[in-house]
Amino acid sequence: MTVDSTARATTRRSGVKRTTKKTASNAETATAASPEESTGAGAAAKSTKSAGRTGTTGKKTAAGKAPAKKAAKRTPAGATATKTTAKKSPAKKAAPGKTAAAVAGDAERPEMVQLLTPEGQRVEHPDYAIDLDADELRGLYRDMVLTRRFDAEATALQRQGELGLWPSLLGQEAAQIGSGRALRPDDYVFPTYREHGVAWCRGVDPTQLLGMFRGVNNGGWDPNGNNFHLYTIVIGSQALHATGYAMGIAKDGADSAVIAYFGDGATSQGDVAESFTFAAVYNAPVVFFCQNNQWAISEPTERQTRVPLYQRAQGYGFPGVRVDGNDVLAVLAVTRAAVERARTGEGPMLVEAFTYRMGAHTTSDDPTRYRSDDEREAWEAKDPILRLRTYLEREQLVDDAFLASIDEESDTMAKRVRESIRTMPDPPAMSMFDNIYADGHALVDEERAQYAAYAASFADTDEEGR
Amino acid sequence: MAPGEKLPIAKAINSSLRKALENDPKVLVMGEDVGKLGGVFRVTDGLQKDFGEDRVIDTPLAESGIVGTAIGLALRGYRPVVEIQFDGFVFPAYDQIVTQLAKMHARALGKIKLPVVIRIPYAGGIGAVEHHSESPEALFAHVAGLKIVTPANSSDAYWMLQQAIECDDPVIFFEPKSRYWGKGEEVAQGIPAPLHRARVIREGTDLTIASYGPTVRTALQAADASAEEGRSVEVLDLRSISPIDFDTIQASVECTGRLVVVHEAPVFFGSGAEIAARITERCFYHLEAPVLRVGGFHAPYPPARVEEEYLPGLDRVLDGIDRAMAY
Numbered sequence: 001m002t003v004d005s006t007a008r009a010t011t012r013r014s015g016v017k018r019t020t021k022k023t024a025s026n027a028e029t030a031t032a033a034s035p036e037e038s039t040g041a042g043a044a045a046k047s048t049k050s051a052g053r054t055g056t057t058g059k060k061t062a063a064g065k066a067p068a069k070k071a072a073k074r075t076p077a078g079a080t081a082t083k084t085t086a087k088k089s090p091a092k093k094a095a096p097g098k099t100a101a102a103v104a105g106d107a108e109r110p111e112m113v114q115l116l117t118p119e120g121q122r123v124e125h126p127d128y129a130i131d132l133d134a135d136e137l138r139g140l141y142r143d144m145v146l147t148r149r150f151d152a153e154a155t156a157l158q159r160q161g162e163l164g165l166w167p168s169l170l171g172q173e174a175a176q177i178g179s180g181r182a183l184r185p186d187d188y189v190f191p192t193y194r195e196h197g198v199a200w201c202r203g204v205d206p207t208q209l210l211g212m213f214r215g216v217n218n219g220g221w222d223p224n225g226n227n228f229h230l231y232t233i234v235i236g237s238q239a240l241h242a243t244g245y246a247m248g249i250a251k252d253g254a255d256s257a258v259i260a261y262f263g264d265g266a267t268s269q270g271d272v273a274e275s276f277t278f279a280a281v282y283n284a285p286v287v288f289f290c291q292n293n294q295w296a297i298s299e300p301t302e303r304q305t306r307v308p309l310y311q312r313a314q315g316y317g318f319p320g321v322r323v324d325g326n327d328v329l330a331v332l333a334v335t336r337a338a339v340e341r342a343r344t345g346e347g348p349m350l351v352e353a354f355t356y357r358m359g360a361h362t363t364s365d366d367p368t369r370y371r372s373d374d375e376r377e378a379w380e381a382k383d384p385i386l387r388l389r390t391y392l393e394r395e396q397l398v399d400d401a402f403l404a405s406i407d408e409e410s411d412t413m414a415k416r417v418r419e420s421i422r423t424m425p426d427p428p429a430m431s432m433f434d435n436i437y438a439d440g441h442a443l444v445d446e447e448r449a450q451y452a453a454y455a456a457s458f459a460d461t462d463e464e465g466r
Numbered sequence: 467m468a469p470g471e472k473l474p475i476a477k478a479i480n481s482s483l484r485k486a487l488e489n490d491p492k493v494l495v496m497g498e499d500v501g502k503l504g505g506v507f508r509v510t511d512g513l514q515k516d517f518g519e520d521r522v523i524d525t526p527l528a529e530s531g532i533v534g535t536a537i538g539l540a541l542r543g544y545r546p547v548v549e550i551q552f553d554g555f556v557f558p559a560y561d562q563i564v565t566q567l568a569k570m571h572a573r574a575l576g577k578i579k580l581p582v583v584i585r586i587p588y589a590g591g592i593g594a595v596e597h598h599s600e601s602p603e604a605l606f607a608h609v610a611g612l613k614i615v616t617p618a619n620s621s622d623a624y625w626m627l628q629q630a631i632e633c634d635d636p637v638i639f640f641e642p643k644s645r646y647w648g649k650g651e652e653v654a655q656g657i658p659a660p661l662h663r664a665r666v667i668r669e670g671t672d673l674t675i676a677s678y679g680p681t682v683r684t685a686l687q688a689a690d691a692s693a694e695e696g697r698s699v700e701v702l703d704l705r706s707i708s709p710i711d712f713d714t715i716q717a718s719v720e721c722t723g724r725l726v727v728v729h730e731a732p733v734f735f736g737s738g739a740e741i742a743a744r745i746t747e748r749c750f751y752h753l754e755a756p757v758l759r760v761g762g763f764h765a766p767y768p769p770a771r772v773e774e775e776y777l778p779g780l781d782r783v784l785d786g787i788d789r790a791m792a793y
Contacts, residue, residue, distance in 0.1 A: 218569075222577040223541070230573050234565045240531055241566070244538020251520060252542070271562070274531035281526055435576035436610050438634035442662065442709035444610070 112322040112354050115329040118382040120390025128333040134397045140181065140328050141392060142406050144173040144385045147197040149410035150206045153417050154196075154213070158363040162421050163213045167194045171326070171358030174384030175291050177201060178331025179259065179353070182339055185227065186256045188249075190242035193231040194291075195261050202228040206413070207420040216427055236262055236269030239288065243275040246284035246342070257342035258286040259335075265296025267312065268304045276316040276348070285342035287335065288313075288350045291325060293357035298370040310352035318348045325355030326384040356382070429455065467624075472650030476509050478620035479585075479641065481653070482627040483510065483547065487517045490545060493631060496523040497532060497549030497585075506551055507587060507646055529559035536582050537567055545581045547631060553588040553640075554597025560605075567636045568611030579634040583627070587643035588616075589680040589730045590777055593770040600767050601679075601731035606638050607708045607740075614708040615661060616640035618682035620651040622705060625658035633661070640707075642680035664711035666718065670700035673724040673790055676715055676741060678704040681728045681778060688783040699787065707737055715741065716748045723754035724793075726786040728778050733761040755793035760786040 113128050132140075151169050158166040169176060172194070180201025183189065189198055199209055203226050211217040212231060219230035232238040242260030249256050266272050267290060279286050292309055294301055301309070313320030323334040331353055338349040356379040360367050392398040433448035467473065467481040486493045495513055497505070501524035504511030514522035525532050529550060536546035550556045556563075563584065570580050590599030606612050613635050617623040623641070630637040659665065667682070668689050677685035682703045689699040700718050704710060719725045725745055727738035738759035745757050760778040768776045778786075 217575060219573040220575045223574060224578065229541070230570070232566075234561065237534065237562060237566050240534025240562065241538040241541060243531075244535030244540075245542045246538070247535060248539045248542025248544055251544070270528075270558070271530055271534060274526070274528045274534065277526050277528060278531050278535050435572045435574075437613070438571055438576070438579045441613065441635075442711070 112324050113330045113334050114324040114327050115333060116327045116387055116391055118326070118387050120387045120394060122329075122391060125330070125333075128330065128337060130329050130333040130336075132329070132332075137388070137392060137397055138402065140177055140332070141385070141388050141398070142409070143177040143181065143197070143200060144328065144388065145406050146410055146413060147173050147177060147200050148385060149414055150200070150417060151196055153414040154210060155359070155363060157210070157418065157421055158213070163210060163363075164215050165213050165362050165364060167213075167362045168357075168359035169194050169196050171356045171379065171384070172291055172293055172353075173197055174328035174388075175325035175331055175353035175355045178328040179261075179289050179335040179351070182332050182335035183259065184256070186254070187339065188227045188229070188242075188245055188256065188258045190229045190238040190245070190258065190260045191231055192235075192238065192261050192263060192266070193233050194263075195231070198261065199226075199228055202226040204228050207417055207424075210417070210421055211424065214421065214424060216424060236266040236271040236275075238262070239266070239269075239272045239275035240278070242286050243279045243282075243284050243348075246279065246286035246348075247282050249285055250282065250345075255343045256285070257339045258284075259289050259339070260286055261289050261291065263296060264290065264292040264294065264301045264304055264309060265299065266290075267309055276312070276318075276350075279348035280316045280318050283345070283347040285345070286348045287338040287342055288348060289335065290350065290352045291355055292352050293325075293355050295357050295361070295367075295371065297361045297365060298367075300371075308352070310350055313350035318350065320350035320352065322352045322354055325353030326379075326382045326387070328384060328388055355384075467653060469655070470652060472652055473620050473624075474645075474647050474650050475617070475620050475623045475641070476507055476646035477650070478624040478653055479509050479627055480511060480513070482624045483513060484516070486545075486547070486628065486631045487513065487521060490631075492543060492545045494521050494523060494539065494544050494546045495549070496525050496536065496546055498525055498527055498551050500524060500549050505549060507643060509585075509587075509641075509646070510549065529555055529557075530562050533559040533562040533567060533582075533584065536584075537562065537570070537580065540580050540582050541578060545583075545631060547583045547585060550584060550586045552598045553586055553600040553602055556584075556586055556602065559584075563606070563612070563636075563638075564609050568609045571635070572611060580636050581631075581634050582636045583630045583633075583639055584636070585627075585639045585641060587646070588640045589642050589644060590767060590773050591644035591680065593773070595770070596767070599770075599773065601640075601729065601762065603638075603640055603707050603729075604731055604736045607737060611636065612708060613637045613662070613706075614640065615706045616642065616679040617705065618642060618645070618677075618679055618703050621654040621658075622703075624653045626661055626705065629658065629661040640679060644680050645683070659705075662706035662709050662711060664702050664704045664706070664714035666700060666714070667703045668699070668701040670698040670722065672698045672722060673726065673787055674700045674702060674715070674718040674722045675726050675728055675783070675787075676702045676704055676738075677728040678707065678737075680730060681783075684778065684780055684783055685728055687780050688787060691780065691784055692787055697787065697791065710737070710741065710744075712741075712744050712748065715745055719745055719749045720752045723752055724790045725749075725753075725757045726783070726790050727757065727759045727761075728783055728786070729759075729761045730777055731762055732764050733759040734764045736761055755790045758786050758790050 113125050114123060115125055115130055116122055154166045155168050157163045176195060176197025180198040189202060191198055196209055204221060208221045211220050223229045239260045239262055242258045246258040262272060290309055292301060308322060310320035310322040321334055323330050325331060334351055338351050341349055433444055436444050483495055495510055499505055500510040501514035501522055532548055536548045539546045567580055567582060589601045603614055607614050615626055615630060617626045627639060630639050668686060675685040685701045689701050692699045700722055702715060702718060727741050729736060729738055738761060742757035760782050762776055
């Protein structure tokens with residue numbers, strides 16, 4: 001039955017001349033697929049078109065139209081970008097702002113919004129005001145203290161071997177609490193893996209954050225439970241998810257906003273750049289909240305950028321502003337303005353919270369290899385909790401009893417965290433086959449069954465051995 | 467789509483997208499040039515005109531951005547159907563697909579769903595420039611959390627896309643672009659076959675060819691040519707690459723004893739390698755010959771003038787059959 005294969009070396013049974021094989025339809029598709037369709041020239045033309053089209057969605061674009069009254073008042077200073085802000089750059093003339101600039105560092109550094117100096121002095125800013133009552137101020141203090149305590153407890157638990165890893169937020173409490181408290185329940189948060197303070201503001205049980213660092217899950221909480229998405233480990237990916245989610249909000253005609261957290265290192269990622277493009281083009285209600293904590297593991301911000309990060313927004317056509325990230329009042333005021341802007345259809349905004357990672361990148365990191373104690377000490381003087389406490393005490397908004405009650409609450413919470421981690425069960429091995437697909441998958445079913453049979457074969461041996 | 471109307475694959479997909487947009491207000495079509503232009507292959511022709519710019523979305527030219535924002539839209543409750551313009555352009559989105567889209571459902575312990583369809587025109591034979599002719603399905607099949615399907619005819623193109631859009635998991639929908647504008651075929655009525663079921667499209671007794679997408683037609687031609695030489699070749703259209711319907715392949719090979727897998731993708735670590743391994747395990751005592759593969763080489767997809775030699779055309783498939791029959 002075998003055919004002589006030597007004959008085949010010279011004759012092809014297909015009988016089709018290869019040169020004529022391209023059919024008419026092939027030719028047509030080839031034409032449609034001509035390289036021009038996907039070259040830069042075509043792309044440029046297209047983006048221009050899309051930019052023009054955003055106006056037709058019925059929403060105001062940041063660059064194109066006069067801002068709403070309310071937003072105009074709040075429009076960022078520091079603020080580079082758009083027509084909205086170009087004509088007014090009042091931040092420069094304000095004396096309090098000058099203090100901020102001096103605090104921030106050298107003269108080349110742009111000003112940043114500050115409402116509470118490191119010395120605990122309340123200062124005003126021409127573009128961002130805040131008026132909180134005593135309860136609200138005490139609330140921010142409590143949030144920051146509890147967050148710091150939780151973070152310290154988690155670091156200790158890692159040292160004790162209860163967690164495999166912990167990324168500490170030490171030093172970034174004001175950036176996280178200030179921004180987290182600017183949100184409504186229907187807003188949506190897309191965090192990195194360090195937003196423990198934001199999680200706290202969203203009402204996520206702190207013990208839920210520990211599972212992935214203990215190694216019992218890869219996240220696990222219900223993102224829709226508190227509108228707080230899962231921690232994202234790949235740097236910058238979540239900025240696009242946030243943008244897409246915001247595009248969905250706009251389609252729904254809702255007035256919720258989205259906030260995307262990322263760090264200074266992430267600004268080098270293509271996904272963050274692409275999220276800026278998409279958010280700008282579709283005028284999506286998203287706030288890009290960059291915590292510039294000065295270090296991407298061992299690399300300083302100078303390895304990520306040649307311009308202040310908030311200025312990146314200018315190139316995309318939306319405003320950017322730098323805020324003192326260790327000033328919880330300023331962060332709250334600026335984030336509120338940015339969120340409000342998103343709600344009223346004015347599109348995205350970039351907030352750069354200028355802060356400092358006081359601890360290591362994670363418990364596996366050794367910052368002594370790449371940065372000096374001097375630097376850390378300089379930032380310790382700008383501690384976010386201390387400055388608010390100084391202010392509260394000076395204004396006699398807190399008394400010893402209040403401060404003691406917060407310490408006591410911290411201790412109670414820390415104890416609860418410790419106890420819960422020590423009793424946190426390991427997942428059964430079989431659970432690795434769960435939830436891979438929502439609608440099932442034959443290969444997963446097959447491998448689950450095979451593994452179950454294999455595992456069962458040991459169970460017998462174990463029992464015999466006993 | 468009028469009853470009994472004959473549609474080429476591109477138009478069947480267009481009809482399917484139209485149907486999905488009509489049926490579910492949460493379905494979105496998004497990609498580069500999918501709006502006014504109707505896509506570079508005209509697959510989305512007329513959809514933006516009828517459903518508006520809010521549902522048929524021309525995106526910025528950034529594949530990672532397209533898939534990443536589609537994930538966000540899915541989290542908001544939408545069902546985005548994303549078009550990647552060409553196979554070779556999917557790689558900027560590879561990170562979002564592999565690290566985010568595929569794993570997010572598991573990461574959330576099942577509490578969220580990611581109903582995103584990624585349509586990718588794939589495979590060669592159209593005389594195109596580099597990056598326009600590749601078959602990257604194995605690069606996605608290796609990733610748990612994704613489902614991968616590829617139709618070979620108009621009816622499957624229509625129905626499998628409907629099923630992919632209805633599916634609550636991410637589905638990569640590979641479309642054989644060289645077949646887009648081939649002869650029109652009627653879209654079958656009634657209840658479609660399950661999405662991941664392989665189909666015996668020609669029965670035979672001497673040898674089985676497992677093929678999918680663009681190579682199904684070649685496999686049928688090879689079966690015809692073999693018949694003239696007195697060999698009875700069974701042809702399978704696998705339709706789904708993840709999961710693969712091994713039961714149907716096994717049933718066929720238990721009858722024929724010989725299996726040749728044909729795909730355009732390189733055979734090295736390709737889906738044929740997986741099929742060979744699994745079928746060898748399942749059918750060891752039925753096999754008269756080792757499972758053979760006919761496909762692309764471990765070489766970059768070659769320039770168009772020599773692609774016919776790279777592709778598993780009729781003669782290479784027949785050669786594979788000869789080699790299998792020689793055992």
